[in-house]
Amino acid sequence: MAVYTDVSAEDLTRFLSDYDIGELLSYKGIAEGVENSNFLVHTGAGNFILTLYEKRVAEQDLPFFLALMEHLAARGITCPQPVKNRQGGMLGRIAGRPAAIVTFLEGMWHRRPNAAHCAGVGEALARLHLAGADFAMKRPNALSVENWRPLFEHAGARGDSVRPGLCNEIVTELDMLERAWPRGLPQGVIHADLFPDNVFFLGDHLSGLIDFYFACTDTLAYDVAICLNAWCFEPDHAFNVTKGRALLSGYGKMRALSADERAALPMLARGAAMRFLLTRLVDWLAVPEGAMVRPKDPLEYHRKLRFHQSVQSAADYGI
Amino acid sequence: MAVYTDVSAEDLTRFLSDYDIGELLSYKGIAEGVENSNFLVHTGAGNFILTLYEKRVAEQDLPFFLALMEHLAARGITCPQPVKNRQGGMLGRIAGRPAAIVTFLEGMWHRRPNAAHCAGVGEALARLHLAGADFAMKRPNALSVENWRPLFEHAGARGDSVRPGLCNEIVTELDMLERAWPRGLPQGVIHADLFPDNVFFLGDHLSGLIDFYFACTDTLAYDVAICLNAWCFEPDHAFNVTKGRALLSGYGKMRALSADERAALPMLARGAAMRFLLTRLVDWLAVPEGAMVRPKDPLEYHRKLRFHQSVQSAADYGI
Numbered sequence: 001m002a003v004y005t006d007v008s009a010e011d012l013t014r015f016l017s018d019y020d021i022g023e024l025l026s027y028k029g030i031a032e033g034v035e036n037s038n039f040l041v042h043t044g045a046g047n048f049i050l051t052l053y054e055k056r057v058a059e060q061d062l063p064f065f066l067a068l069m070e071h072l073a074a075r076g077i078t079c080p081q082p083v084k085n086r087q088g089g090m091l092g093r094i095a096g097r098p099a100a101i102v103t104f105l106e107g108m109w110h111r112r113p114n115a116a117h118c119a120g121v122g123e124a125l126a127r128l129h130l131a132g133a134d135f136a137m138k139r140p141n142a143l144s145v146e147n148w149r150p151l152f153e154h155a156g157a158r159g160d161s162v163r164p165g166l167c168n169e170i171v172t173e174l175d176m177l178e179r180a181w182p183r184g185l186p187q188g189v190i191h192a193d194l195f196p197d198n199v200f201f202l203g204d205h206l207s208g209l210i211d212f213y214f215a216c217t218d219t220l221a222y223d224v225a226i227c228l229n230a231w232c233f234e235p236d237h238a239f240n241v242t243k244g245r246a247l248l249s250g251y252g253k254m255r256a257l258s259a260d261e262r263a264a265l266p267m268l269a270r271g272a273a274m275r276f277l278l279t280r281l282v283d284w285l286a287v288p289e290g291a292m293v294r295p296k297d298p299l300e301y302h303r304k305l306r307f308h309q310s311v312q313s314a315a316d317y318g319i
Numbered sequence: 320m321a322v323y324t325d326v327s328a329e330d331l332t333r334f335l336s337d338y339d340i341g342e343l344l345s346y347k348g349i350a351e352g353v354e355n356s357n358f359l360v361h362t363g364a365g366n367f368i369l370t371l372y373e374k375r376v377a378e379q380d381l382p383f384f385l386a387l388m389e390h391l392a393a394r395g396i397t398c399p400q401p402v403k404n405r406q407g408g409m410l411g412r413i414a415g416r417p418a419a420i421v422t423f424l425e426g427m428w429h430r431r432p433n434a435a436h437c438a439g440v441g442e443a444l445a446r447l448h449l450a451g452a453d454f455a456m457k458r459p460n461a462l463s464v465e466n467w468r469p470l471f472e473h474a475g476a477r478g479d480s481v482r483p484g485l486c487n488e489i490v491t492e493l494d495m496l497e498r499a500w501p502r503g504l505p506q507g508v509i510h511a512d513l514f515p516d517n518v519f520f521l522g523d524h525l526s527g528l529i530d531f532y533f534a535c536t537d538t539l540a541y542d543v544a545i546c547l548n549a550w551c552f553e554p555d556h557a558f559n560v561t562k563g564r565a566l567l568s569g570y571g572k573m574r575a576l577s578a579d580e581r582a583a584l585p586m587l588a589r590g591a592a593m594r595f596l597l598t599r600l601v602d603w604l605a606v607p608e609g610a611m612v613r614p615k616d617p618l619e620y621h622r623k624l625r626f627h628q629s630v631q632s633a634a635d636y637g638i
Contacts, residue, residue: 003350006430008429008430008431009427009428009429009430009520010431012427024427025425025426025521026423026424026425026426026427026519027427028347028349028350028351028359029349029350029351030347030348030349030350030359031322031347031348031349031350032347032348040347040349040359042366042425047361104345105345106344106345106361107344107345108328108331108343108345108346109328110327110328111325111327111328112327112329200345201328202344
């Protein structure tokens with residue numbers, strides 16, 4: 001839950017005077033997203049989301065994210081659309097932070113997605129990959145294989161305080177991942193963080209994708225591997241192959257995975273588990289003892305990693 | 320900022336099926352209120368607020384709060400109105416918590432209210448006192464003069480860790496307040512927490528009052544004293560007599576303070592400062608060292624208390 005920077009009514013009124021979206025009627029900080037401050041803004045023209053970009057989002061990346069949302073929306077992907085100000089710009093500044101107004105998407109995210117939801121997200125992910133194919137801008141993934149070891153070194157030996165032996169396990173896995181990481185697979189725009197809280201449904205119909213602030217240019221099948229991790233495990237950390245099959249066949253309906261991509265899936269899934277294990281570990285260790293804020297459990301991804309290590313082939317994911 | 324209890328789409332859909340407010344379209348946890356969990360809910364019928372009552376609100380008090388909002392709204396006070404379910408009830412249960420749906424109020428609260436806003440809140444407070452006059456239910460104030468010493472004893476000697484000598488100062492002041500607390504002044508429904516974040520404006524027009532979860536039956540002029548504390552000090556903790564005068568004359572336009580009430584105002588203001596000093600002190604000391612959540616500064620109210628101790632008569636507040 002996140003409102004890191006408060007906004008005054010005066011500042012917001014001044015900010016909105018540059019936009020054609022009517023008079024400000026109300027705004028509330030919303031407890032969603034962990035990187036930025038988000039406000040639900042109600043104006044004469046309807047509901048909008050105001051996002052203030054906090055320190056963990058690099059300001060030079062914002063034009064990529066905003067142009068990508070505009071590009072995808074123009075190609076039929078239901079995602080927030082940046083609203084342009086009177087100068088045609090999509091980026092402003094409020095309370096000392098870069099900020100943008102985007103359209104509001106109806107829908108709810110599912111705390112416990114079922115197989116039908118997994119099929120929906122698979123299909124939506126493939127549509128996103130296809131719609132991104134002619135997006136001209138590039139952004140390297142700042143959290144890909146070559147970034148994992150520096151991230152791990154940042155956490156350092158303290159990892160063993162979370163689970164004895166964890167550091168050794170991570171080093172062994174990183175050695176393997178760096179050596180064997182799949183190269184040469186189809187690249188393109190990936191969402192890179194398509195967790196259930198970033199996918200809205202109205203009833204069983206997928207109504208939109210949000211939060212493109214990890215989007216980047218990387219291996220398309222790696223995005224599929226992130227979704228397998230995020231959507232297809234049960235609360236007891238067991239992999240649900242019915243959900244895996246639903247997600248992969250939803251994806252395949254729109255974009256067929258090549259034989260190389262399928263063969264690489266177990267390795268990509270191990271990498272995806274490592275990426276979230278490491279960022280969660282760093283966040284976990286950054287929180288002072290006894291704090292009331294509890295970051296996400298890194299060991300959830302340790303257990304997922306263990307599962308992927310046991311996988312023989314993509315068939316184990318249901319493909 | 321507060322979402323203590325998360326709500327699933329399934330649970331909320333089931334909860335709303337008991338209400339005539341259309342289909343659920345979206346809901347977001349909002350970062351407002353410190354006692355309860357609040358969600359902005361968008362349905363086919365518009366925007367609503369869903370409140371889940373957390374442990375600090377006593378369940379047996381909820382009928383008082385909800386009936387009060389209904390009573391006040393029926394008398395022209397713009398405040399959230401509880402929405403009735405198909406059985407005519409205003410209280411339900413979701414995610415293991417008592418919960419209610421209330422209407423959404425447009426408007427923004429002012430982080431830095433000016434004298435015109437103070438006049439507005441004074442007038443609205445008097446209107447609230449008048450509208451509450453025929454409200455049949457009673458609820459004793461759980462944070463009035465007789466509750467302050469137990470609250471202080473809960474914080475105990477650790478108060479001196481916040482400011483050396485603070486405990487002695489509090490004891491001396493409590494001795495005096497318990498001895499000299501004004502009795503026999505006009506009683507009625509008071510809001511008891513009418514801080515700037517509970518008062519909405521559209522432009523300079525006061526558009527509504529929210530958060531009635533400290534409302535109770537107590538001395539009306541004590542509510543005025545709480546507002547003097549909450550609205551009429553500058554960020555440097557200096558009392559702004561222009562704002563005090565605006566608030567008191569706004570109040571007086573609707574309900575004249577008697578000579579007794581005016582004479583009691585400095586003592587009531589000292590009591591109000593003590594009440595917020597003590598609850599903030601307890602909250603401050605309850606937070607573990609190094610936590611990322613920073614509760615409100617108790618010493619702000621220590622400085623306000625010092626000011627009220629220097630006051631000669633209500634004239635110093637601008638009356």
